[in-house]
Amino acid sequence: MNVLRSLAGSVRLVARRPVGLLGLVGVTAFVLLAFLGPLVVPLHNAVSIPDVYKTPSLDHPLGTDFQGRDVLNQIVYGGRDILSVAFLAAFFSTAIAVTFGALGATVGGKVDAFILSLADIVLTVPHLIVLIVVAAVFRPNSFLVLAVLLASLQWAGLLRQVRAQVLSLKEREYVEAARSLDLGLFHIIFREMLPNMASYIAIHFIFAMTSAVYAQVGLTVLGIVPLSGANWGVMLYLAQTQGALYFSDSFWYILSPILAIVLFQLSLVALASGLEDVFNPRLRAV
Amino acid sequence: MAPLLSVRDLVIHYRSPRGPVQAVRGVSFDIEPGEVTAVIGESGSGKTTLALGLIRLIPRSATVARGSIVFERKDGSADVLQMEPDELRAFRWRDAAMVFQSALNSFNPVIDIWSQFLDTGRAHGMSDPRAVRARAGELLELVHLEPERVLRAYPHELSGGMKQRVLIALSLLLGPRLLILDEPTTALDILTQRAIIDLLRDLRMKLGFAMVFISHDLSLAAELADRVLTMYAGRVVEEARVDDLFYRPRHPYSVGLLKAVPRVTGELGALESIAGSPPDLVRPPSGCAYHPRCPFAIDRCRVEDPALFPVDTPDHAAACIRWQTVAETVGTRRPAEAL
Amino acid sequence: MAVRDITVPGPPLVELDRVTRTFVTPGGTITAVDDVSLALTAGEAMCLVGESGCGKTTTGRLLAGLLRPTRGRVLYGGEDVWTKRGAEMAAFRRAVQLVHQDPYASLNPVRTVYDTLSAPLFRHGKAHGRRDARAKALELLTRVGLTPAEDFLAKYPHQLSGGQRQRVSIARALTVDPRLIVADEAVSMVDVSIRITLLDLLLKLRDESGVTIVLITHDLAVARYFARRGRIGVMYLGRIVELARTEALVSDPAHPYADALIGAIPEADPTVTRTKTRLPLRGSEVPSLLHIPPGCSFHPRCPLFEAGLCDVRVPELLPIPGERQVACHVAVRERANAAVRT
Numbered sequence: 001m002n003v004l005r006s007l008a009g010s011v012r013l014v015a016r017r018p019v020g021l022l023g024l025v026g027v028t029a030f031v032l033l034a035f036l037g038p039l040v041v042p043l044h045n046a047v048s049i050p051d052v053y054k055t056p057s058l059d060h061p062l063g064t065d066f067q068g069r070d071v072l073n074q075i076v077y078g079g080r081d082i083l084s085v086a087f088l089a090a091f092f093s094t095a096i097a098v099t100f101g102a103l104g105a106t107v108g109g110k111v112d113a114f115i116l117s118l119a120d121i122v123l124t125v126p127h128l129i130v131l132i133v134v135a136a137v138f139r140p141n142s143f144l145v146l147a148v149l150l151a152s153l154q155w156a157g158l159l160r161q162v163r164a165q166v167l168s169l170k171e172r173e174y175v176e177a178a179r180s181l182d183l184g185l186f187h188i189i190f191r192e193m194l195p196n197m198a199s200y201i202a203i204h205f206i207f208a209m210t211s212a213v214y215a216q217v218g219l220t221v222l223g224i225v226p227l228s229g230a231n232w233g234v235m236l237y238l239a240q241t242q243g244a245l246y247f248s249d250s251f252w253y254i255l256s257p258i259l260a261i262v263l264f265q266l267s268l269v270a271l272a273s274g275l276e277d278v279f280n281p282r283l284r285a286v
Numbered sequence: 287m288a289p290l291l292s293v294r295d296l297v298i299h300y301r302s303p304r305g306p307v308q309a310v311r312g313v314s315f316d317i318e319p320g321e322v323t324a325v326i327g328e329s330g331s332g333k334t335t336l337a338l339g340l341i342r343l344i345p346r347s348a349t350v351a352r353g354s355i356v357f358e359r360k361d362g363s364a365d366v367l368q369m370e371p372d373e374l375r376a377f378r379w380r381d382a383a384m385v386f387q388s389a390l391n392s393f394n395p396v397i398d399i400w401s402q403f404l405d406t407g408r409a410h411g412m413s414d415p416r417a418v419r420a421r422a423g424e425l426l427e428l429v430h431l432e433p434e435r436v437l438r439a440y441p442h443e444l445s446g447g448m449k450q451r452v453l454i455a456l457s458l459l460l461g462p463r464l465l466i467l468d469e470p471t472t473a474l475d476i477l478t479q480r481a482i483i484d485l486l487r488d489l490r491m492k493l494g495f496a497m498v499f500i501s502h503d504l505s506l507a508a509e510l511a512d513r514v515l516t517m518y519a520g521r522v523v524e525e526a527r528v529d530d531l532f533y534r535p536r537h538p539y540s541v542g543l544l545k546a547v548p549r550v551t552g553e554l555g556a557l558e559s560i561a562g563s564p565p566d567l568v569r570p571p572s573g574c575a576y577h578p579r580c581p582f583a584i585d586r587c588r589v590e591d592p593a594l595f596p597v598d599t600p601d602h603a604a605a606c607i608r609w610q611t612v613a614e615t616v617g618t619r620r621p622a623e624a625l
Numbered sequence: 626m627a628v629r630d631i632t633v634p635g636p637p638l639v640e641l642d643r644v645t646r647t648f649v650t651p652g653g654t655i656t657a658v659d660d661v662s663l664a665l666t667a668g669e670a671m672c673l674v675g676e677s678g679c680g681k682t683t684t685g686r687l688l689a690g691l692l693r694p695t696r697g698r699v700l701y702g703g704e705d706v707w708t709k710r711g712a713e714m715a716a717f718r719r720a721v722q723l724v725h726q727d728p729y730a731s732l733n734p735v736r737t738v739y740d741t742l743s744a745p746l747f748r749h750g751k752a753h754g755r756r757d758a759r760a761k762a763l764e765l766l767t768r769v770g771l772t773p774a775e776d777f778l779a780k781y782p783h784q785l786s787g788g789q790r791q792r793v794s795i796a797r798a799l800t801v802d803p804r805l806i807v808a809d810e811a812v813s814m815v816d817v818s819i820r821i822t823l824l825d826l827l828l829k830l831r832d833e834s835g836v837t838i839v840l841i842t843h844d845l846a847v848a849r850y851f852a853r854r855g856r857i858g859v860m861y862l863g864r865i866v867e868l869a870r871t872e873a874l875v876s877d878p879a880h881p882y883a884d885a886l887i888g889a890i891p892e893a894d895p896t897v898t899r900t901k902t903r904l905p906l907r908g909s910e911v912p913s914l915l916h917i918p919p920g921c922s923f924h925p926r927c928p929l930f931e932a933g934l935c936d937v938r939v940p941e942l943l944p945i946p947g948e949r950q951v952a953c954h955v956a957v958r959e960r961a962n963a964a965v966r967t
Binding site for chain 3: 478533548558559
């Protein structure tokens with residue numbers, strides 16, 4: 001009940017500003033499209049040579065691809081993997097960053113130095129090249145493996161931020177009071193400090209999702225990740241390798257996945273900027 | 287003799303999401319040349335807004351809704367609220383200078399003290415650096431600092447007390463006839479506080495300027511002031527010579543403030559805080575704004591909002607219909623008697 | 626209000642035994658607290674007074690077990706707390722609670738009053754279930770004078786005034802039934818008009834539960850009011866220079882620094898404050914903690930300075946007649962002579 005009420009409160013605060021409302025609507029729409037869409041819309045992946053590269057029509061609102069398959073249908077089916085991987089990658093990277101960033105800052109000493117140097121290494125290696133090499137070696141064929149792979153390169157930036165925040169929060173008088181009251185490390189980190197970093201973390205989470213979307217689409221387009229089913233990256237890859245660029249009628253085929261990706265990213269960014277209000281206790285309490 | 291500064295019916299509002307905050311609600315008073323006036327009150331009483339208003343330095347979110355602030359110059363009087371920007375800039379250092387509380391930390395850290403003097407002098411028509419140097423030297427000696435050393439220093443090289451002295455010297459650079467000080471000793475240690483108090487008293491004797499200082503610290507008023515204004519909820523509720531205010535207060539709020547302050551020497555006396563908290567200035571209470579906290583309040587106080595009127599003597603005014611009862615309760619003390 | 630006299634002798638509750646604490650700063654090592662010994666009797670209300678940089682806050686944090694002494698021991702119930710670890714150390718920390726100066730920084734902005742009070746209650750098994758925690762929190766709020774208590778439970782810190790926050794801070798300290806409360810400048814940032822009620826509240830809690838309270842303040846008038854039946858310790862550059870019963874200290878300070886402070890403090894009485902006798906000092910600048918003068922650290926400013934003595938030997942805090950201790954060669958000698966003469 002309480003959770004529901006606080007969720008409703010958050011939604012109300014995000015929607016207070018037009019940009020937040022836009023982001024919220026956009027992200028919700030994409031989530032519904034990607035996860036509910038396939039349940040409602042039947043899959044059409046039968047090859048139909050007469051229909052190759054049709055321009056948009058009532059039958060095919062976004063036209064057809066090089067094998068005559070409906071593009072809109074692919075957009076609907078192609079979102080789930082992208083969104084899942086993005087969400088999981090952001091989740092893993094945030095979890096790593098928060099846990100180890102907070103741990104390093106609270107424990108200090110060698111543990112902290114070790115965590116920090118690890119983060120610095122990850123920050124300095126060229127991500128795309130590492131991704132290509134690792135992806136080439138491991139051939140990540142499940143979205144879980146891909147998410148872990150992406151997360152393993154994303155956590156370092158947030159970790160440094162979380163660590164810096166914790167270092168500063170540690171000196172706050174209310175944290176000192178919590179130490180005095182012997183409330184325990186878990187309470188201090190998760191109840192006293194984390195809520196004060198929540199906006200940071202949430203916003204990082206969203207930006208981690210956006211970069212995970214780009215990374216996986218990039219890997220797919222480069223042909224490094226094995227093609228499994230339809231996703232927006234695969235569509236772009238096929239559009240490119242099948243020469244769709246050379247047909248003027250295939251305009252919508254190429255544009256559709258790009259638009260889907262861009263709109264989804266924009267919605268995420270808009271949501272992120274709408275989130276700031278949610279974590280301001282002054283707006284929370286009515 | 288005409289007063290140096292004459293404030294009439296000054297009203298200052300702040301914008302806020304809930305409506306205008308009535309920080310200063312119709313304040314009138316005079317400052318005589320060479321006189322030291324203390325404005326006392328809790329935070330939120332409007333005293334800082336009033337001080338800033340005197341030289342029209344209020345923040346953007348504030349507006350002067352009404353009133354006049356007439357400053358008497360040698361060549362005639364002028365209303366501060368009607369001045370053009372150029373005239374106002376000249377007024378601010380030449381006629382009235384302000385020493386801020388926060389200025390202790392707001393010296394520009396990368397500019398040495400000499401340049402701060404030079405810039406201020408140049409901005410106000412002292413084009414000859416030698417004249418600035420001579421005047422700065424004089425003033426710094428007056429505040430018991432070594433000009434040679436201090437002028438070459440950067441702000442971080444000075445202690446809090448030294449910075450405060452430099453600020454006072456700087457504010458006097460153009461020879462203002464009125465010095466406005468906002469909590470001039472609040473952030474300082476006791477011995478430094480003492481030195482600044484003695485210094486201000488000494489400077490006033492030597493240079494003859496008038497002072498208005500804002501303080502929540504009654505002891506500073508007791509030390510320095512000739513006259514005291516007690517502010518509550520944006521109004522002046524009592525105006526009196528310093529002895530009258532401390533020994534014969536007639537407004538219950540002044541009485542409350544006096545009873546709330548412990549002393550180091552003499553009898554400790556019975557002390558108590560003022561009940562309740564300062565009012566919401568978006569919606570001030572009806573009648574006398576102090577009535578919800580006032581031990582003397584009667585039904586009439588809920589509806590009637592008295593203006594300042596003379597009590598006891600012609601130069602003692604209080605805005606309280608119950609002042610005679612207050613007088614009977616508090617009595618007429620002689621100096622050094624406990625409340 | 627009846628304030629119990631604290632001369633009742635008893636074993637010390639918390640004791641600093643020749644405690645020194647240094648800090649490494651970019652400019653060098655500074656000694657914030659230098660060889661301080663202080664025994665707190667259970668149930669006393671005392672004050673530590675001094676100007677900024679005198680080490681009073683560091684002393685408070687040493688008493689609260691939040692800082693480890695560089696040298697010396699912190700004793701609780703006669704045992705050295707820093708030889709303990711884990712649960713025992715935690716128990717000591719709980720027994721000593723700090724109330725901070727800044728009511729805006731001492732409460733977590735994202736936690737309600739209920740959150741703040743219930744966490745320690747749950748953690749230490751003093752409340753079982755929400756209903757119980759709520760009842761206990763209401764009881765605490767009533768004890769610290771926040772009534773009607775129901776109105777405060779759901780409030781966030783920013784919805785409270787400075788004085789109300791300070792009361793919540795005190796209530797939070799009370800959740801763990803402390804034996805000692807160190808109140809560091811606890812009334813400096815609230816309005817003058819309500820300081821007395823906050824001090825009275827602390828004294829009332831002392832009377833009710835026998836908790837020892839050390840109030841750290843730069844304001845001698847506040848100290849005199851709070852510790853009117855107890856002791857005041859005056860600190861200067863990391864050392865206690867005089868430790869005496871309050872009335873004795875304010876009416877007849879033995880240490881020249883205490884004397885200078887009392888003479889210098891402005892008072893809310895025009896005649897008193899303008900006619901007070903003042904002890905003139907030889908210098909006005911407080912030495913940097915990086916360059917503490919040799920011998921008695923007050924000697925460059927001291928009117929009683931005797932060359933060859935004060936700039937050479939560090940004065941110990943020694944007893945003089947009248948249940949008091951002073952760290953001054955000259956004052957100790959003069960007072961002893963005066964006692965012999967009479």
